[in-house]
Amino acid sequence: MSIDASISRRAVLRTIGCATACGAAAARAQDYHPQAQTLISQAAAHYQAQPHDDQSCGSCPYFITPNKCVSVEGDISPNGWCNMYTTFSPLDRGAHQAGQPGR
Amino acid sequence: MKASSSLRSVLTSLALLGAGFAITPVVATLPAAAQSQGAAALTGNVSSAEEGKMEGVVVSAKRKGATFMVSVVSNAQGEFSFPKDRLVPGDYDITMRAIGYTLPATTATVADSSPAQIDLKLNKATHEQLALQMSNSEWMQSAPGSNVEKTTMLRCLDCHGFQRPIFSKKNADEMALVVHRMSAHTANASPDFPFFLTDANETLAKPPTKGEADLAAYIATINLSKGDDWSFPLKPMPRPKGKATQVIVTTYDLPGLAAPHDTLRDARGNVWFSDFQEQFIGKLDPKTGETTQYPVPISKPGFPTGSLMLTMDKEGMIWEGMMGQAQVAKLDPKTGKVDILLAPEWDKGDTRFTMIDALHSDVDGKLWTKTNGGPDPKHANKLYQVDLKTGAFKEFLPPPGRRDIAAYGLVTDLDNNVYSLDNNFDQKQIWRTDAKTGEVHYIDVVNGGGRRGHIDSQNRLWFSQFYTNRYGMYDPKTDKVTQFQVPTPFAGAYDVQYDDVKYAWGADMSTDLVQRLDPVTGEWTAYLLPISINTRHVDVQKTDNPYGTSSVWSEGQQNGKIVHVEPTTP
Numbered sequence: 001m002s003i004d005a006s007i008s009r010r011a012v013l014r015t016i017g018c019a020t021a022c023g024a025a026a027a028r029a030q031d032y033h034p035q036a037q038t039l040i041s042q043a044a045a046h047y048q049a050q051p052h053d054d055q056s057c058g059s060c061p062y063f064i065t066p067n068k069c070v071s072v073e074g075d076i077s078p079n080g081w082c083n084m085y086t087t088f089s090p091l092d093r094g095a096h097q098a099g100q101p102g103r
Numbered sequence: 104m105k106a107s108s109s110l111r112s113v114l115t116s117l118a119l120l121g122a123g124f125a126i127t128p129v130v131a132t133l134p135a136a137a138q139s140q141g142a143a144a145l146t147g148n149v150s151s152a153e154e155g156k157m158e159g160v161v162v163s164a165k166r167k168g169a170t171f172m173v174s175v176v177s178n179a180q181g182e183f184s185f186p187k188d189r190l191v192p193g194d195y196d197i198t199m200r201a202i203g204y205t206l207p208a209t210t211a212t213v214a215d216s217s218p219a220q221i222d223l224k225l226n227k228a229t230h231e232q233l234a235l236q237m238s239n240s241e242w243m244q245s246a247p248g249s250n251v252e253k254t255t256m257l258r259c260l261d262c263h264g265f266q267r268p269i270f271s272k273k274n275a276d277e278m279a280l281v282v283h284r285m286s287a288h289t290a291n292a293s294p295d296f297p298f299f300l301t302d303a304n305e306t307l308a309k310p311p312t313k314g315e316a317d318l319a320a321y322i323a324t325i326n327l328s329k330g331d332d333w334s335f336p337l338k339p340m341p342r343p344k345g346k347a348t349q350v351i352v353t354t355y356d357l358p359g360l361a362a363p364h365d366t367l368r369d370a371r372g373n374v375w376f377s378d379f380q381e382q383f384i385g386k387l388d389p390k391t392g393e394t395t396q397y398p399v400p401i402s403k404p405g406f407p408t409g410s411l412m413l414t415m416d417k418e419g420m421i422w423e424g425m426m427g428q429a430q431v432a433k434l435d436p437k438t439g440k441v442d443i444l445l446a447p448e449w450d451k452g453d454t455r456f457t458m459i460d461a462l463h464s465d466v467d468g469k470l471w472t473k474t475n476g477g478p479d480p481k482h483a484n485k486l487y488q489v490d491l492k493t494g495a496f497k498e499f500l501p502p503p504g505r506r507d508i509a510a511y512g513l514v515t516d517l518d519n520n521v522y523s524l525d526n527n528f529d530q531k532q533i534w535r536t537d538a539k540t541g542e543v544h545y546i547d548v549v550n551g552g553g554r555r556g557h558i559d560s561q562n563r564l565w566f567s568q569f570y571t572n573r574y575g576m577y578d579p580k581t582d583k584v585t586q587f588q589v590p591t592p593f594a595g596a597y598d599v600q601y602d603d604v605k606y607a608w609g610a611d612m613s614t615d616l617v618q619r620l621d622p623v624t625g626e627w628t629a630y631l632l633p634i635s636i637n638t639r640h641v642d643v644q645k646t647d648n649p650y651g652t653s654s655v656w657s658e659g660q661q662n663g664k665i666v667h668v669e670p671t672t673p
Binding site: 036037038039040041043044045046062070071083084086088089090091 | 266267277280281284287293294295296297298299300301303304306307308360404405406407
C-alpha cells in the first residue's frame with residue numbers, strides 16, 4: 001500500500017459504495033428501461049436461482065420487478081444472480097461529474 | 104427518467120410522420136455576438152491553503168434552470184473573469200474543476216450594473232474524493248502495467264469509463280466472464296442500452312479467449328479485488344497553465360439519455376448531432392440551448408437503434424449511418440423530412456452502418472458509406488458508393504488477396520475519393536480508394552492505423568491513431584505521412600481536424616482535454632473541460648469566432664453533453 005496512511009479504508013469503501021449502490025438505487029430498470037432488444041439466455045448469462053454471496057438480482061439495476069431482466073430472457077428470481085450483476089448505475093457510463101458519479 | 108421514457112414514446116409516434124419537434128428547456132439566451140468582450144459579468148480569485156493563489160482551475164457558472172454552463176480558467180494570479188456577453192443577469196451555481204480539491208456549494212448573482220465578485224477557497228480533497236475525480240487517462244498513468252496491457256484496456260472506453268473495472272472487486276476469473284461478455288455486445292452498447300449481437304448466446308457458450316483472460320487478469324491486478332484500496336498511488340495530472348487557461352468553454356445539456364457521437368455546425372450556427380443509441384437526428388441551437396429531435400423510423404424492430412457518423416452535403420442535407428438498423432438516413436433541415444436507404448444486406452445478421460461521408464458528393468453525385476458485421480464472416484465489412492439520384496449501392500472490393508477495405512473511419516477528399524482508417528494497434532497502413540477506378544492506394548503509417556479524420560483545404564488528410572496516441576497528416580502531393588505524438592499518455596486520440604489557418608484540433612476518449620496543435624512549431628495547448636466527458640468527433644468552427652482564432656465543437660458521448668471550446672487568444 002502506498003496510500004496515505006491517514007486515509008481510512010472504511011471511508012474509501014463508503015465512498016465507493018456511494019459511487020455504486022447509491023447510483024443504482026437512483027436508477028431502477030423500470031425507470032430507464034431501454035427499448036425492446038435481443039436478450040441473452042440464462043445459460044449465457046450464467047444465471048443461477050440462488051444469490052452469489054450478498055449479491056442478488058433484486059438489488060441489480062437491470063432487474064425489472066417482479067421477475068424480469070433488461071438483458072436476460074425468461075423468469076428471473078429477485079433472489080437469483082448472474083454475471084451481469086452490478087451495483088453501478090446504468091446511467092453512469094463512466095463520464096461522471098468530477099466528484100459526482102452518475103448523472 | 105420517466106420523462107425520457109415518455110419522450111421515446113413520442114419519438115416513436117412522430118417517426119411515422121417524419122416530423123421533428125422541439126424540446127424547449129428553461130432557456131437563458133446567450134448573446135449572439137461578443138459586443139463587450141472587455142467587460143466582465145463575474146470575476147474572482149481561486150486559492151487554497153495548500154497552494155495559495157491557484158492557476159488552471161476551471162470555474163463554471165450555470166444559471167439556475169438553464170441548460171448550458173459557461174466555464175473559464177484561472178490565470179497565474181488565481182484570477183478568473185466571465186465576459187459580460189456570456190452571463191446574463193441572474194442567479195448562478197458556481198462549480199470548479201481542480202483535481203485534488205473540492206469547493207463547497209457556491210452561488211453568485213450576476214447583475215446588469217457592475218461585475219459580481221466572488222472568491223473561491225478550495226479544500227483539499229480526501230483520498231476517496233480524489234479517486235472519484237480521476238480521469239481515465241490519470242488512472243492509466245497511475246496504475247502499474249505494461250503499455251500493451253493499458254492500451255488494450257482503452258477499449259473499455261468505447262462503452263464506459265474506467266471507473267467500472269477499476270472500482271470492481273472481481274478477481275481474474277470473475278472478470279474474465281465480464282470481459283468475455285463485452286465481446287457479445289454491439290459496438291454501440293452502453294450500460295443503459297446493453298444491446299447484444301444476434302450470436303451472443305453462441306459466443307457466451309464458449310469460454311473466454313486467451314486475450315480476454317489476459318485482460319481480465321490485468322484488471323484484477325489494478326482493481327479492488329485484493330483489498331479495500333488500490334495498491335498504487337493516484338497520480339493526478341498538472342492543471343492547465345499559460346495559454347491553456349485563456350479559454351471559454353460552453354457545455355450544453357442534452358435531454359433524456361442522449362449519447363451524442365458526432366457534432367457538426369451548419370452555416371446558420373446550428374449544431375447537429377448524432378446519437379449513438381437512440382433513433383433520431385438532433386439539432387442544438389447554441390444561442391438558446393434549445394434542442395430539436397428529428398425521429399428516424401425503425402426498420403428492424405428488436406435490433407439496436409442509434410447512429411455514429413453524421414455528415415452534411417453541400418446543399419445542407421444531413422446524413423447519418425444508422426448502426427444496427429442498417430439504414431442511411433437523410434434529413435432535409437428545411438422541411439424536417441427524413442428519408443431512408445437500406446443497406447443491400449440490411450436484414451442479414453448484425454449488418455450495421457457506422458460511417459458515411461457526403462461532404463464532397465457535389466463532385467459526382469455520390470456518397471461513401473460502409474457496413475460492418477455482415478453475414479459473411481470472410482467479407483463482413485463492405486465499402487459502398489451510393490448514387491444520390493437513384494439510391495443504388497455500388498460495392499468497391501479490395502485488390503485480390505487483400506483484406507476488406509471497409510475499416511473504421513471514412514474520409515472523402517476534395518475529389519470525392521475515400522480514405523479508409525483501420526483502428527488497430529498493429530495496422531501499419533491506411534488506404535485510399537479511387538472513386539472512378541476503384542484502385543486502392545495503400546499508405547504506410549508505421550503502426551496504429553487510424554480512427555477518425557478530416558480533409559483540409561489543401562486536400563491533406565488529418566487522422567487520429569487511437570492506440571498509438573498520435574495525430575497523422577497525409578499529404579497526397581508528397582505521398583508522405585507526418586505524425587505528431589499526443590503529449591498526454593493514454594489519451595485515446597479519436598479525431599483531429601485542421602482549421603486551414605494555423606491549428607489542428609483534436610479530441611480524445613480518455614483525458615477530458617481538447618488538444619490544439621500548431622503543426623509548424625509543434626506547440627500543444629491542452630484545454631481542460633469542466634466535466635469528465637469522453638469526447639469523440641471534433642468540428643472546427645473556422646468562421647464567426649469573436650476572439651479571432653478557431654474554436655471547436657465536440658461532445659460528451661457518455662454523458663449527454665455538447666461542448667464548445669473557444670480560446671480567447673491565438
